[in-house]
Amino acid sequence: MNKIPIGDYFEMFIDWLMDNFEPVFEGIKSGILWVIGGFETALLSVPSLVMIAIISLIAWKVAKRRVAIFTLLGLLLIDNLNLWDKTMESLALVFTATVIALVIGIPMGIWMARKDGVDRTMRPILDFMQTMPAFVYLIPAVIFFDLGKVPGAFSTIIFAMPPVVRLTNLGIRQVPKEVVEASKSFGSTSKQLLLKVQLPLATPTILAGVNQTIMLALSMVVISAMIGARGLGEEVLKGVTQMQIGKGFEGGVAVVILAMILDRITQALGTSSTK
Amino acid sequence: MSKVSVKNLYMIYGNHPKKPLALVKEGISKEELLEKTGHGIGVNNVSFEVEEGETFVVMGLSGSGKSTLIRCLNRLIEPTAGEILIDGQNIVGCSKETLLEIRRKKVAMVFQHFALFPHRNIWNNVAYGLEVQNMPLEDRRDKAFESLEAVGLKGYEESMPTQLSGGMQQRVGLARALATDADILLMDEAFSALDPLIRKEMQDELLTLQANMKKTIIFITHDLDEALKIGDRIAIMKDGVVVQIGTPEEILNKPADAYVKEFLQDVNRVKVVAASSIMKKPDAIVSSKDGTRVAVRKMKESGISSIFVVDKDRRLQGIITIDDALELLKQEIHSIESIIIDEVHRTSPETPIIDLLPTAINTKYPIAVTSEDNRLIGIIVRVSVLAGILGEEDSDE
Numbered sequence: 001m002n003k004i005p006i007g008d009y010f011e012m013f014i015d016w017l018m019d020n021f022e023p024v025f026e027g028i029k030s031g032i033l034w035v036i037g038g039f040e041t042a043l044l045s046v047p048s049l050v051m052i053a054i055i056s057l058i059a060w061k062v063a064k065r066r067v068a069i070f071t072l073l074g075l076l077l078i079d080n081l082n083l084w085d086k087t088m089e090s091l092a093l094v095f096t097a098t099v100i101a102l103v104i105g106i107p108m109g110i111w112m113a114r115k116d117g118v119d120r121t122m123r124p125i126l127d128f129m130q131t132m133p134a135f136v137y138l139i140p141a142v143i144f145f146d147l148g149k150v151p152g153a154f155s156t157i158i159f160a161m162p163p164v165v166r167l168t169n170l171g172i173r174q175v176p177k178e179v180v181e182a183s184k185s186f187g188s189t190s191k192q193l194l195l196k197v198q199l200p201l202a203t204p205t206i207l208a209g210v211n212q213t214i215m216l217a218l219s220m221v222v223i224s225a226m227i228g229a230r231g232l233g234e235e236v237l238k239g240v241t242q243m244q245i246g247k248g249f250e251g252g253v254a255v256v257i258l259a260m261i262l263d264r265i266t267q268a269l270g271t272s273s274t275k
Numbered sequence: 276m277s278k279v280s281v282k283n284l285y286m287i288y289g290n291h292p293k294k295p296l297a298l299v300k301e302g303i304s305k306e307e308l309l310e311k312t313g314h315g316i317g318v319n320n321v322s323f324e325v326e327e328g329e330t331f332v333v334m335g336l337s338g339s340g341k342s343t344l345i346r347c348l349n350r351l352i353e354p355t356a357g358e359i360l361i362d363g364q365n366i367v368g369c370s371k372e373t374l375l376e377i378r379r380k381k382v383a384m385v386f387q388h389f390a391l392f393p394h395r396n397i398w399n400n401v402a403y404g405l406e407v408q409n410m411p412l413e414d415r416r417d418k419a420f421e422s423l424e425a426v427g428l429k430g431y432e433e434s435m436p437t438q439l440s441g442g443m444q445q446r447v448g449l450a451r452a453l454a455t456d457a458d459i460l461l462m463d464e465a466f467s468a469l470d471p472l473i474r475k476e477m478q479d480e481l482l483t484l485q486a487n488m489k490k491t492i493i494f495i496t497h498d499l500d501e502a503l504k505i506g507d508r509i510a511i512m513k514d515g516v517v518v519q520i521g522t523p524e525e526i527l528n529k530p531a532d533a534y535v536k537e538f539l540q541d542v543n544r545v546k547v548v549a550a551s552s553i554m555k556k557p558d559a560i561v562s563s564k565d566g567t568r569v570a571v572r573k574m575k576e577s578g579i580s581s582i583f584v585v586d587k588d589r590r591l592q593g594i595i596t597i598d599d600a601l602e603l604l605k606q607e608i609h610s611i612e613s614i615i616i617d618e619v620h621r622t623s624p625e626t627p628i629i630d631l632l633p634t635a636i637n638t639k640y641p642i643a644v645t646s647e648d649n650r651l652i653g654i655i656v657r658v659s660v661l662a663g664i665l666g667e668e669d670s671d672e
Contacts, residue, residue: 113520181351182390186455187379196406198395 014140016203025144032096039092044245048084052076061262063268074257084234090221090231091258097156097217102210105161107207109168109206110194119169126162129225132264134159134223141225152220152229160216167209171202201225208271232258276363279331279348279459281420284321284345284357286515289314292355303531304542305514317343318354319515327458332506334496334538340515341495348493350383361459383452387464389444391436397447398423398432402453415454422454423447425484437493442473449481455490462494466501477589478505480580499538502526503547511535523547532537545664550631551624553663554644554653560585563592566609571600579638588670591651593617594640621645624652628663635660 017026043051052075060068078087112119134155143149175198183197199206225233230253239248287295295303295312305316317340335341346352348359351365352492359366366377383404391400398419399406405415420432426446436444445465450461466474482505485492496502502509503523510520511534520533522541527547530536559577561570562586574582574597582593593615603614633658634642635657643655 163293176388176390178386178388178390179392180387181346182384182392182451183377184351185349185382185404185461186407186451187373187375188407192407196403197392201392273354 014143018143026155027263029150031146032145032153035099036092036096036149036153038093040089043088043092044085047236048079048228051088052079055261059265060263061073067261067264067268069237071261074261078254081236081250083250084230085213086230086235086251087254087258089184090218090255093153093221093229093231093273094214094258096216097153097160097220097264098210099195100153101157101213102164103207104157105164105213106168106206109209110163110172110199112169112174113198114190122165124151124164127159129158129220130162132186134256138223138227149229151227152224155224155227156217156220159220160213163212163216164209168202168206171205171209172198174205175201204270209268211263211266211270214262215259217264218255220221242255277360278329278362278629279325279493280358280360280363282322282342282358282360283347284318284347284359286316286318286340286347286352286456287314287355293621295629296356301507305571316340316515317352318347319359321512321515321517323510323517323520325491325493327491329507330485330492330494332494332502332509334499334502334509335512336497338514339512341497341512342463342516344512345384345461345495346407348461349384349661353383369615374392379404381457382459382461383455383457384461384463385445385448385452385465388468389436389441389448391447391451393436393442395430395436396432397434397436397439397666398624400447401435401451401454403451408455408655410412414415418454419450422450425453426450426480440473440479446480447471449484453484458491459490460490462492464495464497465497467498474501481505499542500546503542511538524549524552527622545629545632546627548628548663549624550622550626550642550644550654551657552629553659554624554655557583557654560651561578561595561611562587563612563615565610565611566602566631567600568609570595570611571597571604575601583619583641583643584611585651591619591621591643591645593647594619594643616640621649622655623647627649629662631655631660 005250028151046054052072055075056068060078078084108122137158138151138155142152145151146155179197179201180193183193188196221229221231222233222236225231225237232254235251236248236255238244239246239251284409285296285299286292286359287299289312292314293310294339295314298308298312299316299319303311306315308314319340319570321344323331333341333344343352347354348361349555352584354367356365361377361381364373364377366374369377392403395403400415400424401419402410405418410418411625421431423429423432426449428443428446428450431443432438436447439447445468448465466477467475478501480494481492494502494505496548508520508522509526511518511531514535517533519526521529524547526535527544530539559573559579560583561573563586570582574580579597581594583594584593595611595614595616599614600611603611618636619640622631622634622642622644624644624646641657642655643651644655647651
């Protein structure tokens with residue numbers, strides 16, 4: 001039996017997209033660049049010590065004191081390793097991917113929760129996005145957006161979006177049926193039902209999704225460095241490709257510190273909203 | 276015009292509920308329908324009317340379709356066919372706007388598991404129905420506080436739902452339904468989740484509130500005692516069909532079929548059956564104007580040892596015994612006034628049998644059933660109290 005030429009079709013599809021939608025990709029590219037640029041400017045415009053103080057304060061406000069102390073020491077270490085600028089570059093990429101993933105993902109999750117048909121269609125697509133090895137769409141991303149930060153952000157968005165979609169959907173579906181009925185029985189419009197009852201009650205679950213999305217975005221930092229997204233991933237990649245074991249390790253430590261800070265802060269946001 | 280009028284209502288579960296409608300109308304069984312078409316019957320040709328100010332109870336076991344029925348009344352569940360008229364307006368197939376308006380102004384609902392909004396404090400829960408109507412904050416706050424006071428929860432306005440006990444949470448549910456000033460209350464197993472003592476307390480409270488409010492209440496329950504206690508009329512449902520509709524006494528005394536009878540087995544009849552349904556017509560009575568001779572003759576004719584005395588307006592004067600009357604006859608005194616015993620036990624027609632028991636045990640004379648203005652309506656002899664408890668009808672014939 002002949003092999004079904006799925007790969008060939010995919011290539012044809014990518015070519016077709018390139019031929020017909022290039023202006024769209026250009027638009028997306030400049031949009032993403034603009035957001036990343038904004039975050040980078042904001043994060044790098046103040047001296048590192050001031051930024052460390054600000055982030056530690058946020059950690060203290062949102063989470064416990066322990067988290068704040070860890071944040072302070074962790075960021076000071078990063079600064080000491082001369083990785084501050086690269087860390088902020090990575091953070092800007094993570095923020096950009098997360099913000100875009102949330103802007104698309106949360107409404108998508110809401111839509112899935114409201115329509116069973118959408119739910120059924122979206123599930124396999126989300127599985128695909130999450131489990132398809134990231135390298136596979138890294139290359140088409142480069143074709144669409146050239147090398148650099150934009151294809152990195154694009155791949156990160158695809159990889160990091162599913163959790164927030166799934167958990168928004170789950171959070172809304174978990175609102176007890178009787179509570180939804182109560183809201184409807186008093187004459188809520190579907191918008192009122194969503195804003196006054198479903199979203200507030202789903203918030204802790206949605207925030208868990210946001211947390212997962214941020215973590216996944218961060219885990220893409222190293223991979224997207226392969227297509228020129230720079231940041232901490234570049235350090236790690238240098239370590240791997242140029243046998244600079246020490247340098248690679250330092251970059252890795254910085255990624256871990258960043259991950260733990262982001263995780264603790266967003267988790268604290270989630271638990272405080274349940275109270 | 277009835278407040279709520281349901282006509283030939285059907286609700287069929289499944290992907291294409293309209294399709295098997297014809298089959299259901301022909302009387303296909305639940306099992307057969309499921310096997311043939313994969314559809315289920317929730318509500319099967321139900322019709323009833325509820326008058327303004329009436330408490331109408333729908334009773335049935337779980338799966339009888341009662342919860343589906345009540346949800347059709349505000350279209351939380353979409354009926355498949357039939358009519359539901361609220362104040363004469365058919366809400367089946369009405370526009371979205373009309374439905375919203377009806378849910379906001381006319382019909383309010385109380386839920387089995389309270390269904391409070393856990394993220395809102397108590398008064399914001401109660402004010403929810405007003406908030407969705409965009410009532411200004413101050414006004415809806417005042418309304419909510421007022422409503423909470425009515426159900427005895429003053430002082431809890433700022434608490435959160437989880438801080439309240441089950442009974443208190445359901446009071447909030449009730450307050451929330453009252454806050455919108457809807458005339459129709461739908462209560463879906465509203466007290467079923469509460470423990471028995473609290474449940475009884477809530478039933479009493481509802482009866483007290485209802486005495487002042489005069490809402491039209493449609494109350495779902497699986498508890499017959501509850502149905503008999505609060506229902507002006509009761510509909511009994513089985514497999515989506517209403518088997519019988521009637522007052523508590525009608526249902527107790529003339530159950531429509533074996534299913535209803537079985538339902539009634541555990542009922543404590545003494546709490547429900549009223550004096551009026553076991554009393555006899557007071558055939559043998561004498562007027563206080565009648566002479567001794569007439570009184571004696573009447574007692575002898577009826578074979579009784581005592582007889583009630585009434586005035587010309589049938590107001591109860593008391594009772595005389597055959598022994599006293601015979602004594603008078605010997606002394607040739609014609610007026611019976613001197614021997615009237617006025618310590619007769621009086622009771623109202625609504626009094627349940629259970630309250631008559633102590634009297635029936637202690638008194639020598641029959642119990643007089645009188646209206647509010649002391650007119651004699653009927654009499655109850657001891658044996659009919661017993662017959663009433665056992666549920667044997669017409670023991671006097």
